[in-house]
Amino acid sequence: MTVLLHSDVPGYSCRRGKVRDVYDLGDRLVIIATDRISAFDWVLPTAIPDKGRILTALTLFWLNYLDVPNHLLSTDLADMGPAFAERAADLAGRACLVRKAxxxxxxxxxxxxxxxxxxxxxxxxxxxxxxxxxxxxxxxxxxxxxxxxxxxxxxxxxxxxxxxxxxxxxxxxxxxxxxxxxxxxxxxxxxxxxxxxxxxxxxxxxxxxxxxxxxxxxxxxxxxxxxxxxxxxxxYHEGASPPSFDKQFVRDWLETTGWDKNSPPPPLPPEVVERTAAKYREAYERLTGQSLGSSLAAR
Ligand SMILES: Nc1ncnc2c1ncn2[C@@H]1O[C@H](COP(=O)(O)OP(=O)(O)OP(=O)(O)O)[C@@H](O)[C@H]1O
Ligand SMILES: [Mg+2]
The missing domain is CATH 3.30.470.20 (ATP-grasp fold, B domain)
Incomplete structure (x- = not known):
């Protein structure tokens, strides 16, 4: 398991989205999914371990499953350049080389x-x-x-x-x-x-x-x-809102804190982090039929 809040690749500057760091290589991009999580349009100060790897693995699963024209070129860090390859411990399983569109x-x-x-x-x-x-x-x-x-x-x-x-x-x-x-x-x-x-x-x-x-x-x-x-x-029941596979615990917990949603949000307590991480893992395992441990280890 790894935790990555920000990817800083020496020699490159990146544009930080809410969750992804995007490196511009000209006609291609390297998109790195970090473990940042956003709620109510704010990026929270606490990371969800392995979330970026799960989002990347799920996206790769669907691109392969759907087989529609898409931007993916490679997930091999060596194809992105030595500065990326040298950061393999942090970046493996999170980085996609894509066509810039x-x-x-x-x-x-x-x-x-x-x-x-x-x-x-x-x-x-x-x-x-x-x-x-x-x-x-x-x-x-x-x-x-x-x-x-x-x-x-x-x-x-x-x-x-x-x-x-x-x-x-x-x-x-x-x-x-x-x-x-x-x-x-x-x-x-x-x-x-x-x-x-x-x-x-x-x-x-x-x-x-x-x-x-x-x-x-x-x-x-x-x-x-x-x-x-x-x-x-x-x-699932009509007439009620079923639990969703993402930020439900985070949103519910934030609602109990009295946070005003207009100032930087508070850090998440460990049990909210763990339950949220478990939900992301469960979504991956159910949709792909693979256990996350073995899939991440295989990278
Ligand atoms: N192939 C591509 N070519 C150009 N841009 C891309 C490509 N794939 C993804 N992007 C952009 O990369 C960014 C990914 O970052 P992320 O999803 O974290 O941002 P966001 O917070 O959702 O939104 P944004 O920063 O766009 O407001 C998005 O802005 C997305 O539009
Ligand atoms: Mg986005």
């Missing part, structure tokens, strides 16, 4: 169930991202069919839900139609696999990028607990 500035969200901001909007307006849904649905209800609900990528604060028409105005109708179809297809295939593992894929978010020649690639993390809402099927 121009990021389509839309979060491509697909929802099969009524949860989160979708449930809030539905209660007020009977819609989700402007899509009218049948009346009388309850919290966590399965939707008649999965829907595509795009959002803008905001530099700070919450991403804003937008309609498909607004997405088309921003990036062009042909690309919007193509990304909607691709995102719905992947959601469908992934939710069938999740179902066979006893999990419900309630919703998920994809990011897409474009190469200079116009080729569209699936980028970023794919179908991880950070980008998706997985529910254990045996604990």
């Amino acid at each position: 121009s990021v389509v500035p839309i979060e491509c969200v697909v929802r099969g169930y009524l949860a989160g901001s979708g449930w809030k909007e539905y209660q007020r307006y009977g819609t989700v991202c402007g899509i009218a849904l049948p009346p009388g649905l309850t919290q966590s209800a399965r939707l008649p069919e999965a829907i595509f609900t795009p959002a803008t990528k905001e530099e700070s604060g919450h991403d804003q839900n937008i309609s498909f028409e607004e997405m088309s105005d921003l990036i062009g109708r042909d690309l919007a139609l193509s990304l909607r179809q691709r995102s719905l297809d992947i959601y469908q295939r992934a939710s069938e696999h999740a179902h066979s593992c006893g999990l419900i894929l309630a919703d998920t978010k994809f990011e897409w990028g474009m190469l200079p020649d116009g080729e569209v690639l699936l980028i970023d993390e794919v179908l991880t607990p950070d980008s998706s809402r997985f529910w254990p099927a045996d604990q």
